Amino acid sequence: MPDHHHRNLPQLLGEARRWFEEGLHAAMEADGATPVSPTQSHLFSVLDEQGATVAELARRMGVTRQTAHQAVQGLVAAGLLDRTPDPASARQLLIRRTPRGNRAHDQAQRVLRTLEQHLAARIGPDAATALRTALELPWGPPPGPPEAHGETTD
């Protein structure tokens, strides 16, 4: 039955994301963890073990340096991140997780994994797996604007 009224995919995606973020936030809060904003959460997720500079984090997040900088500030103030001079360049500061930051990160990852399992229990393992699979495939650039290769054409 191909019903005419498909709900918007972007809307569905937004709801799904909210489902996870609400669950994550609730679980973290219930665990007494330091509250983090979605932005900080995002920054955290693009930070690996070896650390990175603010500019690099900004590139990974797809936001400006200033935005990343601000998020870093909050996380540093919260004691989850650490700013140390980069041995390679005196002008660069290396952003790394503090021990507390590592704990928070691990916990968040655990919660997310649990959430995903709960989801599988709700909608079925096949659907959950298919969801992740579809999301992980390379979608390429959105069609329409012939944006061939450049990104910052300013």
Next chain:
Amino acid sequence: MPDHHHRNLPQLLGEARRWFEEGLHAAMEADGATPVSPTQSHLFSVLDEQGATVAELARRMGVTRQTAHQAVQGLVAAGLLDRTPDPASARQLLIRRTPRGNRAHDQAQRVLRTLEQHLAARIGPDAATALRTALELPWGPPPGPPEAHGETTD
């Protein structure tokens, strides 16, 4: 950058949503349509033919009346929405689409459908269908907080 098999699901969902919204925005802009914000887009998508009150729209969007009100204001100013007194209640204003609003809505729906087809071409029809299917299933409330029935329990 090896491994890291599992990217965050919320992050993937956010990227996917952005993919659609960028494509939609670009297509609408290329067509010379009135520019609409994501919020306005969202409001538009929960507005049906028979119209609705601001409070009702707010409920559907999951935001406050004030937020919906503000979005409506912008859309009315843009000439896409119309505020008419509700025949049922003098205190209610019925929000409906103007002819121009209808055109914009139809166009957006068309673009979204096209985008979805493009996606299917990129990641395969099966994956695209599975994505929509998984998203349309009832996920229920996010687990963790035993939020059985109440909503604001504070």
Next chain:
DNA sequence: CCAATGTCAGCATAACTGACATCA
């Protein structure tokens, strides 16, 4: 001097809460 980086400052937007008048 040039490019990249980190940072400060201001601005725009979008969500929220608070408050209030109106009407069923």
Next chain:
DNA sequence: CTGATGTCAGTTGTGCTGACATTG
């Protein structure tokens, strides 16, 4: 009076652009 509605106002958070000093 109570409850729902529409609306005005203020506040917060988040992202942006602009500007600037520092460093390689």
